[in-house]
Amino acid sequence: MTSYFVRRFLLILPTFLGVTVLVFTLTRLVPGGPIERMLNEAAMAGADNAGATSGYDGHGAGALSDQQIEELKAYYGFDKPVLVAYADWLGKVLTLDLGTSTRYSEPVWETVKGRLPISIFYGVATLILTYGVCVPLGIVKAIRHKTAFDNLSSAVVFFGYAIPSYVVAIALLTGFAANLEWFPLGGFVSDDFDDLSGLEKAGDVASHAVLPLLSYMAGSFAVTTLLMKNSLMDNLAAEYVRTAIAKGMNFRAAVFGHALRNSLIPIATSFGNNITLIVTGSFLIEKIFNIDGFGLLGFESLVERDYPVVMGILVISSLLFLIGNILSDVCVALTDPRVKFGSGESGQ
Amino acid sequence: MPLLAVEELSVAFDTEDGAVTVLDRVGFHLEAGETLGLVGESGCGKSVTALAVMGLLPKPAGRVIGGRVVFAGQDLIDAPAEQLRRIRGNRISMIFQEPMTALNPVQRIGRQLAESITLHEPAATAAVTRRSLALLEQVGIPAAEQRLSEYPHQLSGGMRQRVMIAMALASSPDVLIADEPTTALDVTIQAQILEVLRTLQRDTGMAVLFITHDLGVIAELCSRVVVMYAGRVAEQAPVEPLFRAPRHPYTRGLLASIPRLQDEPKTHLTTIPGTVPAIGELPPGCRFANRCPLAQALCSERTPMLETLDANRTVACHRWREAVAS
Ligand SMILES: Nc1ncnc2c1ncn2[C@@H]1O[C@H](COP(=O)(O)OP(=O)(O)OP(=O)(O)O)[C@@H](O)[C@H]1O
Ligand SMILES: [Mg+2]
Numbered sequence: 200m201t202s203y204f205v206r207r208f209l210l211i212l213p214t215f216l217g218v219t220v221l222v223f224t225l226t227r228l229v230p231g232g233p234i235e236r237m238l239n240e241a242a243m244a245g246a247d248n249a250g251a252t253s254g255y256d257g258h259g260a261g262a263l264s265d266q267q268i269e270e271l272k273a274y275y276g277f278d279k280p281v282l283v284a285y286a287d288w289l290g291k292v293l294t295l296d297l298g299t300s301t302r303y304s305e306p307v308w309e310t311v312k313g314r315l316p317i318s319i320f321y322g323v324a325t326l327i328l329t330y331g332v333c334v335p336l337g338i339v340k341a342i343r344h345k346t347a348f349d350n351l352s353s354a355v356v357f358f359g360y361a362i363p364s365y366v367v368a369i370a371l372l373t374g375f376a377a378n379l380e381w382f383p384l385g386g387f388v389s390d391d392f393d394d395l396s397g398l399e400k401a402g403d404v405a406s407h408a409v410l411p412l413l414s415y416m417a418g419s420f421a422v423t424t425l426l427m428k429n430s431l432m433d434n435l436a437a438e439y440v441r442t443a444i445a446k447g448m449n450f451r452a453a454v455f456g457h458a459l460r461n462s463l464i465p466i467a468t469s470f471g472n473n474i475t476l477i478v479t480g481s482f483l484i485e486k487i488f489n490i491d492g493f494g495l496l497g498f499e500s501l502v503e504r505d506y507p508v509v510m511g512i513l514v515i516s517s518l519l520f521l522i523g524n525i526l527s528d529v530c531v532a533l534t535d536p537r538v539k540f541g542s543g544e545s546g547q
Numbered sequence: 548m549p550l551l552a553v554e555e556l557s558v559a560f561d562t563e564d565g566a567v568t569v570l571d572r573v574g575f576h577l578e579a580g581e582t583l584g585l586v587g588e589s590g591c592g593k594s595v596t597a598l599a600v601m602g603l604l605p606k607p608a609g610r611v612i613g614g615r616v617v618f619a620g621q622d623l624i625d626a627p628a629e630q631l632r633r634i635r636g637n638r639i640s641m642i643f644q645e646p647m648t649a650l651n652p653v654q655r656i657g658r659q660l661a662e663s664i665t666l667h668e669p670a671a672t673a674a675v676t677r678r679s680l681a682l683l684e685q686v687g688i689p690a691a692e693q694r695l696s697e698y699p700h701q702l703s704g705g706m707r708q709r710v711m712i713a714m715a716l717a718s719s720p721d722v723l724i725a726d727e728p729t730t731a732l733d734v735t736i737q738a739q740i741l742e743v744l745r746t747l748q749r750d751t752g753m754a755v756l757f758i759t760h761d762l763g764v765i766a767e768l769c770s771r772v773v774v775m776y777a778g779r780v781a782e783q784a785p786v787e788p789l790f791r792a793p794r795h796p797y798t799r800g801l802l803a804s805i806p807r808l809q810d811e812p813k814t815h816l817t818t819i820p821g822t823v824p825a826i827g828e829l830p831p832g833c834r835f836a837n838r839c840p841l842a843q844a845l846c847s848e849r850t851p852m853l854e855t856l857d858a859n860r861t862v863a864c865h866r867w868r869e870a871v872a873s
Contacts, residue, residue: 438643439651441603446714447636447666449628456662457651536653536698 203538207528211521218517219292222510223285226275267301274298274507292514298507302500307511310496317387318493324408325415326473329423332416334466337427341462342454344432352424360421365483368414372487375410382410385489411488415481419473423466430465434458460534467534471527475520548620549576550754551600551639551722556614558592558599561607567826569595572614573780574853575773577722582748582755584765584786586801587775588823593758594644596775597724600756601641602631619721637667640715641724645731646707650699656710657695663717682713686743705736712743719751726758741768762805766790771859774798777823777834780853784860794862796839796870833865841866841873 274291276284291297297307336356340349359367376382383389389403434440435458443453482494493512500508532538558570570592577583585593598604600616602623616623618639623631635641643649651659660679664670670678676695683691686709699707708728715723725744729737745768748755757768765772766786773783774795782795793799800819821838824830830837836846843866851863864870 436605438645438648442643442649442711442714443651443662445601445603445635445641446663446717447632447634448662449632457654460653461651534653537700 203532204529207525211525214521215518216289218521219289219514220285222513222517223288225513226510227281267299270299271301271506297511297514300500300505300508302503302505302508307507310508311493311511311515314491314493314496317491320404321408321411321415321490321492322474324412325419328412329416329419329473330466330470333420333423334427334463337424338431338454338459340424340428341431341435344428356421356424359417362417364414364418364481365487367417368411368484368487371410371413383407385487387490407488411484411490414484414487423469423473426465426469427462430462431458434462437461464531464535467530468527470530471523471525473523474526475516475523550579550619551577551756552615552617553596553600554615554617556596556599556616557612558595558604558609559612560609562827564827568612568829569609569778569826570599571778573775573778574614575780575783577754577756579721579754580752581771582757582769584769584772585756585758585775586760586762586765586772587781588760590823590826591775592778593760593775594726597641597726597756597758600724601635601639602626603635603641633667636663636715636720637718638720639722639724640718640720641726642708642711642715642728644727646704646711646728647731649711650707652699654698655695656697656699656702660695660710660714660717663714667718678717679713682716683710685716685747686710686713687739688713703736704732705739708732708736708740709743712740712747716747716751720753722754722756723748724756724758727760729764730759744768762790762801774801777829778826779834780861780863781835782862782864784862788860792871794856794860794867794870795835795864796841796866797835799870800838833863839866841869 272278274288276287279287295308297311299305300307300310303310336352340352343349372384376384383406385407387404387407388400389395389407392400392403395403431454435454437458439461440453440458443457444450448456482498484490485492485495486498493516496508497512499505500512528538552574553576554574555572556570556574557568557572559566559568573592573596575583575585585596587593595604595609598609599611600623604610611624614624618634621630623634626634650656657676657679660682661675664675664678679695680691683694688694688706688709694702694706694710699710702710712728723744728744729740732740741764744755744757747753755768757764759765769786771783771785772789774781774789774797776795776797781797782789782793784794789798790802793802797819804817804819806816819838824834824837830847832845832847832849833839833842833851836842839846845865849865851865853861853863854867855861856867
């Protein structure tokens with residue numbers, strides 16, 4: 200088992216290398232290259248809406264200084280042969296030197312680093328809440344299949360699924376923050392956060408988090424709940440459950456002692472995927488609740504052509520994606536003993 | 548009084564086309580220590596009979612709509628769940644057709660076996676392990692100790708079926724129901740498993756209800772046979788008289804279709820012409836009538852009742868006398 204995990208983690212290296220090749224190629228393939236493109240955009244923006252602000256606070260894609268252009272060129276190594284440029288760039292990526300944000304004029308890593316804790320907080324909280332609620336709910340729904348409880352909860356869950364999460368977000372915001380004023384209107388923490396005591400700080404973060412978390416969960420709820428329910432129902436009909444009952448187990452014990460672990464296998468498979476989706480966040484929800492997370496950063500950087508940040512985010516989210524996949528594999532291997540990764544052992 | 552008596556047992560399944568009656572007043576009995584064969588072609592209701600006896604009909608689709616299953620004097624059909632639970636795996640055990648899927652794929656053999664033991668008789672870990680090893684040895688599993696820590700996928704089909712048998716034996720049951728335990732296995736393994744069952748039956752004195760569609764296996768293993776056709780009992784008799792002088796035309800057809808070594812090579816195998824009527828569109832009267840060489844108008848009108856021929860022989864056929872004469 201341990202060797203499986205070690206091998207699996209070692210596989211990150213070549214895969215990540217592949218990702219960097221792709222990202223690097225991308226920088227070369229964009230018509231005209233990132234730098235000319237950026238210059239064009241800057242020029243056009245300047246001509247089109249002189250004076251008008253661009254919806255997103257910040258300085259817009261104002262003309263880049265010669266120095267910035269030189270920095271960019273040097274960063275992507277346009278002055279060197281491709282392979283050398285790639286090797287240089289990779290070396291920089293590995294030391295977390297992702298270039299300099301044109302918008303914030305600070306290293307990309309600094310920009311990203313500031314957002315990470317917020318995104319990770321929301322990601323992990325959503326994940327815990329989703330699994331913490333969906334798995335038990337799916338179990339109860341499977342056992343009570345076609346009862347009033349099952350039908351009612353399905354209706355609620357599908358309702359949440361059918362409505363886009365930003366609509367849920369706006370509805371929650373209007374209802375509970377604007378009208379009822381139960382929760383703050385947005386942001387990650389209050390302005391006076393630094394003056395609060397430890398306990399108050401936690402309460403502050405929590406009260407800011409309630410509505411965004413609900414919005415995040417509304418969408419992912421249906422999928423995980425029904426996955427759990429269907430998976431458990433399949434396993435309840437499996438022959439080994441019948442065997443367990445034939446041995447003299449009662450139904451409930453057979454559900455929890457036998458069917459449950461088997462039915463978690465598909466859930467484990469989707470686990471890693473959910474991690475990455477959630478850590479990268481949804482820019483709409485972040486925008487609505489004014490949360491400075493990864494999703495919003497990525498979106499704004501795209502709009503503002505903050506090229507280095509976009510590439511940096513691409514690299515980081517690819518890395519997260521890889522880690523998520525491996526987490527999935529680890530979860531599956533932990534639940535399913537039949538999974539043995541390319542080893543000489545019997546089975547499969 | 549027989550150990551296990553199935554009386555006029557009827558079972559229906561709810562399907563998309565409404566309720567279909569899959570078992571129609573099936574009856575037979577099992578004496579302590581005997582091996583009774585239950586034979587019939589695929590779909591005739593053998594597994595459903597076994598599951599109904601065990602109270603394991605798939606819920607909510609399947610249900611008993613009539614009759615009784617009496618085990619050691621108590622009716623199992625209406626027994627409370629807890630009472631049934633204490634009988635299942637303890638006094639009546641069952642092994643299934645598919646050893647590949649009958650074991651939990653994510654649990655070690657040792658744990659699944661231990662569970663069979665402790666479900667009915669809590670014991671200390673060491674004692675459970677000792678008992679597990681003894682059971683595995685009893686069913687002829689080599690390197691038993693190592694097997695305990697293995698998962699089902701690491702075992703061959705034959706080994707898994709042995710594990711199933713070991714689990715069924717854990718509480719020394721009075722009755723073992725074996726539902727085609729060798730159908731999914733290849734021939735040499737089949738022979739080994741049958742040998743294991745025969746030895747166990749002899750050593751433990753438990754009664755065995757052996758379900759199969761293989762008359763050869765019946766001849767080898769059983770003392771009496773119940774022949775089923777399309778959800779009903781066609782005939783029951785001790786093995787030797789049944790093979791020598793079958794009464795029901797269906798039984799005759801079954802016996803005639805066993806290939807024999809002395810048959811001329813490369814001739815066509817004898818088969819029963821026609822097909823079993825689909826369970827949804829069962830005809831009135833005798834269900835075998837459309838394939839029966841002796842059928843008359845009466846046969847498709849009136850359902851033949853089970854007639855007792857002598858102390859331990861019954862047949863459900865209007866024309867069994869003609870069958871004997873022909
Ligand atoms: N869950 C179910 N729902 C509906 N009908 C069923 C169900 N299970 C069994 N049946 C029907 O009951 C009949 C008897 O099935 P059963 O499994 O007892 O046959 P069998 O004699 O064991 O056959 P085999 O030799 O193939 O195992 C079949 O016609 C089948 O269609
Ligand atoms: Mg069957």
